[in-house]
Amino acid sequence: MRLVVAHCSVDYAGRLSAHLPLAPRVLMLKADGSVLIHSDGGSYKPLNWMSPPCSVSVSQPDEHEAAGGVTELWTVRHAKTDDVLVVSLHEILHDSAHELGIDPGLIKDGVEADLQELLAEQIEVLGEGHTLVRREYMTAIGPVDILARDANGRSVAVEIKRRGGVDGVEQLTRYLELMNRDPHIAPVTGVFAAQEIKPQARTLAQDRGIRCVVLDYDAMRGMDDVHARLF
Structure with missing residues (x-):
């Protein structure tokens, strides 16, 4: 799992459109390919996400985007639909990767x-x-x-x-x-x-x-x- 804390904005396009304005957020990139965007509230529910199968590509901003403070673009595309999630990164505050291994699953009471x-x-x-x-x-x-x-x-x-x-x-x-x-x-x-x-x-x-x-x-x-x- 990769965990990134960054100032970013997020745009989602597919069967619906959604926009998250610039703010500090936690980005989770899981081994199964899913990408989740969290804030510091809302319990465990992500603000937006892309479920697998999907792919992530990294690109540089154009002149207009760079002038607005964007340093890097993440484009997340779903493999079976036209859904696209674009994360515009302005500043990365933390970036780490962790190997979690095979999860034993939820043990209920x-x-x-x-x-x-x-x-x-x-x-x-x-x-x-x-x-x-x-x-x-x-x-x-x-x-x-x-x-x-x-x-x-x-x-x-x-x-x-x-x-x-x-x-x-x-x-x-x-x-x-x-x-x-x-x-x-x-x-x-x-x-x-x-x-x-x-x-x-x-x-x-x-x-x-x-x-x-x-x-x-x-x-x-x-x-x-x-x-x-x-x-």
């Missing part, structure tokens, strides 16, 4: 890991006709807990939490934004699944077209017969 395994085995909990594609479907920004298909064959990304809050919905939203750029699986809808979903999270999920599913952990483990309850 017991209940979340169990919920993921149980839901993968009982994927019909999401609805009749759903089928499992795989667990821990990897994206450039992390693994989606479950990738499934609905009765119509459409892709469904599932994020699983013990207690579903707004952060979980935001996390799933980022996954969906990225996955829907991949023509091999798009369109992708989202399911936010948890033992308990907070009202604010449910409202945000519904506003973003994400379906909420409450998981009964004991029933899925066969420890509680929901049909034998009096209430």
Whole structure:
């Protein structure tokens, strides 16, 4: 991984256009080819990014750009689309490279890991006709807990939490934004699944077209017969 802290501006062109004005930012260039631009806020969500497969080329600014203070241009091109990310560097404050090796993956706490395994085995909990594609479907920004298909064959990304809050919905939203750029699986809808979903999270999920599913952990483990309850 290469980490660069620099004064830069960023322009994105593709299915949408976006501009980040000149400011100090953190640029992350990962071994998988992805490029992410971060600020000093916004938690772990990048301001803009390019997911792999993509390539980075470095060029010198023209006279007009140089007169405006640009010292170097990074052009990031996606290999399968027309999306282009251009980073105009004005001053590099830090530049380092680190070999991180093979990541062991995310180790979840017991209940979340169990919920993921149980839901993968009982994927019909999401609805009749759903089928499992795989667990821990990897994206450039992390693994989606479950990738499934609905009765119509459409892709469904599932994020699983013990207690579903707004952060979980935001996390799933980022996954969906990225996955829907991949023509091999798009369109992708989202399911936010948890033992308990907070009202604010449910409202945000519904506003973003994400379906909420409450998981009964004991029933899925066969420890509680929901049909034998009096209430």
